[in-house]
Amino acid sequence: MSETIDITRPEIDANEMILNMGPQHPATHGVLRVVLKLDGEIVTDLDCDIGYLHRGVEKICEHRTYPMIAPYFDRTDYIAAASNGLCYVETIEKALGLEIPLQAQYLRVILVELTRLSSHLLWLATHALDIGAVTVFLWAFKEREEILKIFENFFGARLTCHAFRIGGMSYDAYDGFEAEVKTFAKRFPSSLAEYETMLNSNRIWLSRTVGVGIISGEAAIDIGLTGPALRASGIEWDIRKAHPYECYSELDFDIPVGENGDTYDRYLVRMEEMRQALRIIVQALDKLPGGPVMAAKVSKVIKVPVGEYYHSVEAPKGELGVYLASDGGTQPARLRIRPPSLLNLQALRQMSIGHLYADVVAIIGSLDIVLGEIDR
Amino acid sequence: MPTEDNKAEDLTTNTSKSPSETPAKKLPRRPVGSMSIVEITSEPLVKSLQEKFGTAILEANEINSQKVLTVEKNKLYEILSYLRNEANPNFNMLTDLTAVHWPERTDKPFEIVYQIYALNEKYRLRIKVNLAEEETVKTVTGLWGAANWLEREVYDLFGVRFDEHPDLRRILLPNGWSGHPLRKEYPLVYKDNEWVEQNLQIRQLPLDGDFTGKFE
Numbered sequence: 001m002s003e004t005i006d007i008t009r010p011e012i013d014a015n016e017m018i019l020n021m022g023p024q025h026p027a028t029h030g031v032l033r034v035v036l037k038l039d040g041e042i043v044t045d046l047d048c049d050i051g052y053l054h055r056g057v058e059k060i061c062e063h064r065t066y067p068m069i070a071p072y073f074d075r076t077d078y079i080a081a082a083s084n085g086l087c088y089v090e091t092i093e094k095a096l097g098l099e100i101p102l103q104a105q106y107l108r109v110i111l112v113e114l115t116r117l118s119s120h121l122l123w124l125a126t127h128a129l130d131i132g133a134v135t136v137f138l139w140a141f142k143e144r145e146e147i148l149k150i151f152e153n154f155f156g157a158r159l160t161c162h163a164f165r166i167g168g169m170s171y172d173a174y175d176g177f178e179a180e181v182k183t184f185a186k187r188f189p190s191s192l193a194e195y196e197t198m199l200n201s202n203r204i205w206l207s208r209t210v211g212v213g214i215i216s217g218e219a220a221i222d223i224g225l226t227g228p229a230l231r232a233s234g235i236e237w238d239i240r241k242a243h244p245y246e247c248y249s250e251l252d253f254d255i256p257v258g259e260n261g262d263t264y265d266r267y268l269v270r271m272e273e274m275r276q277a278l279r280i281i282v283q284a285l286d287k288l289p290g291g292p293v294m295a296a297k298v299s300k301v302i303k304v305p306v307g308e309y310y311h312s313v314e315a316p317k318g319e320l321g322v323y324l325a326s327d328g329g330t331q332p333a334r335l336r337i338r339p340p341s342l343l344n345l346q347a348l349r350q351m352s353i354g355h356l357y358a359d360v361v362a363i364i365g366s367l368d369i370v371l372g373e374i375d376r
Numbered sequence: 377m378p379t380e381d382n383k384a385e386d387l388t389t390n391t392s393k394s395p396s397e398t399p400a401k402k403l404p405r406r407p408v409g410s411m412s413i414v415e416i417t418s419e420p421l422v423k424s425l426q427e428k429f430g431t432a433i434l435e436a437n438e439i440n441s442q443k444v445l446t447v448e449k450n451k452l453y454e455i456l457s458y459l460r461n462e463a464n465p466n467f468n469m470l471t472d473l474t475a476v477h478w479p480e481r482t483d484k485p486f487e488i489v490y491q492i493y494a495l496n497e498k499y500r501l502r503i504k505v506n507l508a509e510e511e512t513v514k515t516v517t518g519l520w521g522a523a524n525w526l527e528r529e530v531y532d533l534f535g536v537r538f539d540e541h542p543d544l545r546r547i548l549l550p551n552g553w554s555g556h557p558l559r560k561e562y563p564l565v566y567k568d569n570e571w572v573e574q575n576l577q578i579r580q581l582p583l584d585g586d587f588t589g590k591f592e
Contacts, residue, residue, distance in 0.1 A: 050547065050548065051546075051547060051548035051549060051550070054548045054549065056557055058533075058558060059557050059558055059562075059564060060564065063564050094440070095411065095440065218468075219521075221468050221469050221495055222468070222469075222520060222521045222522065223521040223522050224469065224470060224471070224520070224521070224522030235495070237495055242498050243498065305409050305410050305411045306409070306410035306411065307410050307411030307413070307439050307440055308411075308439060308440075308442075308444070308502075309411070309439075309440055309442065310442060310472075310491055310500075310502065312471070319471065321471065321472055321491070323472065323474060323489065323491070325476045328409075328410070333476065333478070334476040334477070334558075336472070336474045336489075338471065338472040338474075338491075342525060343522055343525070343526075346521075346522065346524065346525045350521075375548060376548075
């Protein structure tokens with residue numbers, strides 16, 4: 001569709017109907033506007049209207065010093081703040097050539113994987129709610145609350161978690177952190193099993209998700225899908241394994257892969273990913289080496305050498321990348337954020353055409369998008 | 377376009393500059409050096425590209441151990457098409473497509489950056505092309521579907537046009553907005569007052585206005 005759809009446009013077929021969904025629609029997970037072209041209840045075309053949350057983060061970054069930029073990243077994907085913070089500080093560290101103490105690396109991994117759990121739980125809750133499973137919504141929020149309590153103790157915030165600094169962490173774990181995470185890790189698998197008994201063999205759930213929004217592996221790569229959405233199409237690719245960062249190469253975990261690339265497989269992949277994240281957390285807790293959390297040689301005024309650097313991490317939603325172009329000053333010449341949700345949302349059109357209108361809601365849910373990150 | 381009034385809100389140190397002036401690119405007080413740059417002409421992929429496209433490969437470097445090629449604009453599409461379809465490794469993924477504005481490079485201020493990736497070989501490559509003001513470049517939507525929105529974003533935020541793009545319109549900013557925010561001459565705090573007034577019926581308040589009482 002080449003224009004924002006105008007309802008009065010004469011060329012629309014008499015059998016077709018234009019339906020506006022959003023921007024204030026609970027199933028769009030934010031302020032996303034989708035304009036659908038319908039033939040009866042079948043979607044024949046759709047157009048996404050994004051940008052409602054655009055606040056020019058990349059422009060602001062060009063006018064802030066490197067340490068000042070970090071908090072802006074917590075507010076891009078606001079339900080996985082720690083992952084974003086990690087991506088930014090790692091980019092600067094690698095551009096500077098800084099070595100990070102092991103204790104900081106392990107702590108970062110624990111926190112980032114906890115973030116993955118909380119992000120996936122929020123996804124599960126809202127995705128299930130969209131399809132009508134209210135119980136799962138309440139149960140998932142209960143577990144997510146436990147993670148947020150740990151975050152509140154660690155970061156002092158529930159959503160805008162921010163403790164990663166260029167060169168390490170701003171402080172070490174508080175007393176009792178390990179015990180709290182271990183208690184959570186012990187109980188969580190049984191909760192996960194409960195969600196699965198609610199959904200895996202639920203007839204309504206299966207009829208709403210199996211075979212809906214299929215995308216082949218090749219098409220997924222072409223459209224730039226990353227993260228669980230790509231793996232559900234059978235492509236075994238995870239940045240934590242392909243280009244290990246922090247201490248991931250020392251930890252043992254598997255990459256769950258789907259087969260059909262439909263909404264149900266994306267659900268299964270994320271559920272399994274939560275188990276793997278938990279495995280990582282337990283291992284990292286046992287391996288916590290102690291020692292300093294901040295690299296010794298971090299200058300007070302951070303100036304990145306002239307040049308450019310691209311770095312990406314496996315955020316809960318997919319490949320989150322930062323491209324930094326530096327002119328040698330205290331502020332970046334250009335800081336580009338590559339949001340996974342933007343490229344994942346682009347696949348919505350391809351996935352939805354030919355499906356029922358109600359399935360669009362399921363497909364948006366299965367893509368796990370965050371508009372704060374898409375619009376930046 | 378920006379007026380003096382808008383500039384007065386600018387929170388950075390360069391408030392005194394007028395919008396038309398070259399924007400503040402704060403030069404470092406003491407030189408900080410540059411990242412390590414190593415030529416990689418012996419790399420098999422670069423060799424095959426140089427054999428095929430000759431001088432169109434302007435630079436082939438490893439910057440901070442990341443492979444970067446700068447290519448000529450005329451051959452860009454052919455090179456990308458070769459990398460997508462024929463080259464070994466096969467670059468089947470377009471990770472990112474963005475631009476950088478360097479106003480101090482007066483002849484070719486825009487740099488379009490393609491981050492491409494060979495998923496099977498786990499091989500990252502960055503292709504860069506320099507463009508003059510108003511110069512356009514051919515779209516790569518035919519090579520990678522992912523390019524569609526990424527090119528729209530570059531057009532929206534930098535004003536760089538992509539020839540033959542199927543759907544080139546603004547993506548983040550609303551239709552009819554004036555200016556392209558990620559250009560360096562675009563001030564940090566600025567909004568298109570005319571657009572806001574027409575579309576949102578919000579009238580701009582005078583900056584030195586009296587906000588205590590009522591206004592029209």
